[in-house]
Amino acid sequence: MSEIFGFDAYAPREIAQRVETVGVAKARLALLPLALLGVLAGAFIGLGALGFVIVKSDPGLGYAAGQWLGGLVFSLGLLLVVVAGAELFTGNNLLAMAWADGKISARELLRNWIVVCLANLMGAAGLALLVFLSGHPQLNGGAIAQTVFKIALAKQNLPWQEALFRGVLCNLLVCMAVWMAMAGRSVVDKAVAIVFPVSAFVAAGFEHSIANMYLMPLAWLLQQSGAVPPAPLITGAGMLGNWLPVIAGNLLGGSVLVALTYHLIYRRNPAHPEA
Structure with a gap:
């Protein structure tokens, strides 16, 4: 452990070691806790998306202010995942580092990603149903x-x-948020590390697969209830048409651009300096 620029934080090489160690534990977690933690993470990200929608429903905010403030509020989701503890598909793309170092098998890696992604869908869609039944979407005059x-x-x-x-681009920033949160030792450290990258991806309009698994089912429920115009329609095929390419993009951004890049720098190159 070391101090960077006078702050008590883990150095980049130590972060790489921690990410790999945590990745091994995540890959070997028993099925029931893995699935339940995945459901929680889907709901947590949905709560962040709920906050974003509240901000975007205020017509008094300009575009840039609405995007950045919405991104700040959306950060709640990842903060809940990291601090309270949950299994998020997009963050778990960092398990590719442990796989690349031979610490987990391809089967263990895919098991984690598939179970967690499906559990995230259950949690996000389940929250959408609860929000719909609560009447929350009718606030602000139905806005x-x-x-x-x-x-x-x-x-x-x-x-x-x-x-x-x-x-x-979304998961490049999300995984960098998770990566930097691993450098911190306190909740405040982790919050600071998370807020800026997450706010940036939301403000830029990038696509987070799990957030979309909350927003699109909620829109479908509102459509079915007649709370929004009957056409154009949100459809099951339309949801899959978004989720599949976004999931693929999230995988590339998190596992290749972050996990495998840092693996090459720190895990396959022991002579690289600490920072």
């Missing part, structure tokens, strides 16, 4: 329902190649 539908429809209409690359 929240309209905003959810507008956001979801834009995601459904996004060309697949744009969805893919927005997913890459």
